[in-house]
Amino acid sequence: MERLASFAGDPLDRPPCRGCSSYLVEPYIKCAECGPSPVLLCLQCFTRGFEHKKHLSDHKYEIMTSDFPVLEAGWTAQEEIALLEAVMDCGFGNWQDVAYQMRTKTKDECESHYMKNFINNPLFSSTLLSLRSFEELRAADSAIPFRPTDDPPRPTFDSVLSRDMAGYMPARADFMEEFDNYAEWDLKDIDFVDDDSDILHALKVAVVDIYHSRLKERQRRKKIIRDHGLINLRKFQMLERRYPKEVQDLYEAMRRFARVVGPMEHDKFIESHALEFDLRREILRLQEYRRAGIRSFCSARVYERVKRVREDERRKRTMLCDVLQYVHDNRACQQWLHKQAAIDAGISPVVTTITATSSGRRTAPPLNLTGLPGTEKLDEREKELCQVVRLVPGAYLEYKQALLNECRRQGGLRLAQARSLIKIDVNKTRKIYDFLIREGHINKA
Incomplete structure (x- = not known):
């Protein structure tokens, strides 16, 4: 005997009895030998020994019923189906209407049973977690730089x-x-x-x-x-930006062809060209070693070290070219000449910088934050930073949130990454970055 779920919903949706053509009500009988179309009989026709064509009264049969517990004692399979249909019709949380539609359970019983077995069930939660981990693992294996499951940034309007x-x-x-x-x-x-x-x-x-x-x-x-x-x-x-300059230019030129290929094919195409650039660079380096008569990598390391020293000496000799660029400024010319003389004498040069006061420039006064939107969201140290850097509070809060989100995603943040996120003056970016590091809002990578 096999017990299965009943046909729920409208009685007109239930199959008819083969004998009396009435709509079946549980429990009813199903012939286990006739097929492929099943022979279904009500209990009255079954007790009379109804026979039809190939169906005989001595065939093996199954009793079809849903009057048995599935998830919890006291809740039959028919009631489980009725509960799910009631939640679908009335909406989640409308437990009074759900209980009225079921008619066999109270409001509290419906709510506790649904929350226990369909929301907080550890079996269902573990299944969802396994599916999510599988999707993340599959996305990690691909070369797509942005996974669709990532939460995109949520900027303010018109920013x-x-x-x-x-x-x-x-x-x-x-x-x-x-x-x-x-x-x-x-x-x-x-x-x-x-x-x-x-x-x-x-x-x-x-x-x-x-x-x-x-x-x-x-x-x-x-x-x-x-x-x-x-x-x-x-x-x-x-x-x-993780690619070299040549690959970045190629990436920019080939971006228009991303519409004709998939994301994985496009990224594999770019990465194959990046590998080609690396191989070409390595071939040029080996050819340079061969022209210099080098036959082993040990000699190549000595050659590279001597080459760097030789290039440093060449830069020192051409420092006078830098002086010629500042000939129109007498003070700057004198500084560069003193630096060149100190280098020729073998001592470390001491160069006096031209301050803003000596050149006639005045330092900007601190920014007045009175009445600016967003000032009430800052603490005293943040207000002092905005005054010194001359940054409005709204822009500072936006930059701060962008750095916090990127640090949370990457597990750390470097100054170069902060400068790529915030397109303002590099000195202001460094001050904001150092302030957030000092206050413990972000950490270095």
């Missing part, structure tokens, strides 16, 4: 980062302005009527076909952005 992301709204996973944003204007006044001529009807159909092609182009562009990870543009550019 620099928002403009870099082309108006992307992470909360809606869509763009503020679509490609060909006014394509619907050509379609809004079209109305198909019965008395249209054939030419007018064909013209309207052509306009609709053009609109469909524009919709397909929108979806194609979104797919390219999603597959290649172009939403987080700052992170994408930072990952590009």
Whole structure:
């Protein structure tokens, strides 16, 4: 005997009895020998020994019922199905309506049973965790620089980062302005009527076909952005900088071809060219060794060390060329001449720098933060930093959040990474970076 789940929902959706054509109610009988279409009988027809064509009354049979516990004692399989359908119809959290639809359980019983077995069930949670780890492992094996599972940045409206992301709204996973944003204007006044001529009807159909092609182009562009990870543009550019200059130029030139290949194929193409550049550089280095008569790598290390010393000496001899660039400034010329004389004498040069006061420039006064938006969100040390660096509080808070997010993702942050994230004066970036390090908000990589 096999016990299975019943047919729930509308009684009209249940299968009819083969004998009396009435809708089946549990428990009912299923023939275990007839097939492929099953022979289903109600209990009355089964007790009368109903036979039909190849079906005989002495065939083996199964009792179909859902009156047995599945997840918890006191809850039958039929009630489990009814609970899930009630939650689907009434919505999660409306336990009073769920209990009214079930009619066999109270509000508290429905809520506790659902939360225990379908929300907080460790079996389901472990399954979800295993699926997530599998997806992360599969994404880690690929060469895509941006994984779609990553949370894109959430910049403020009309900020620099928002403009870099082309108006992307992470909360809606869509763009503020679509490609060909006014394509619907050509379609809004079209109305198909019965008395249209054939030419007018064909013209309207052509306009609709053009609109469909524009919709397909929108979806194609979104797919390219999603597959290649172009939403987080700052992170994408930072990952590009790991390549040498030649590969970066190639990456920029070949980016237009990313639309015709997949993300993995495109990145493998770039990485293969990066390997080619490394091989070419190594070949040129070995050819230089061969021209110099070097036959072993031990000699090559000595050659490289002597070559660096020789280049340092050459730079010292050509320092007078640097002096000629400052001939128009008498004070700077005197400084460079003293430096050259000290180097020729074998002592470390001491160069006096020209301060802003001696050249007639005045240092800017501290920024007045009174009335500026965002000042109330800063503590005293942050206010002092903004006054000295002359940075408005709103911009400082945006830069701070960007550095904190990148440090959290990377596990640490270097000054070069901070400068690539914040496109302002490098001295201001260093002061902000040192301040956040000193306050313990971020840590060095």
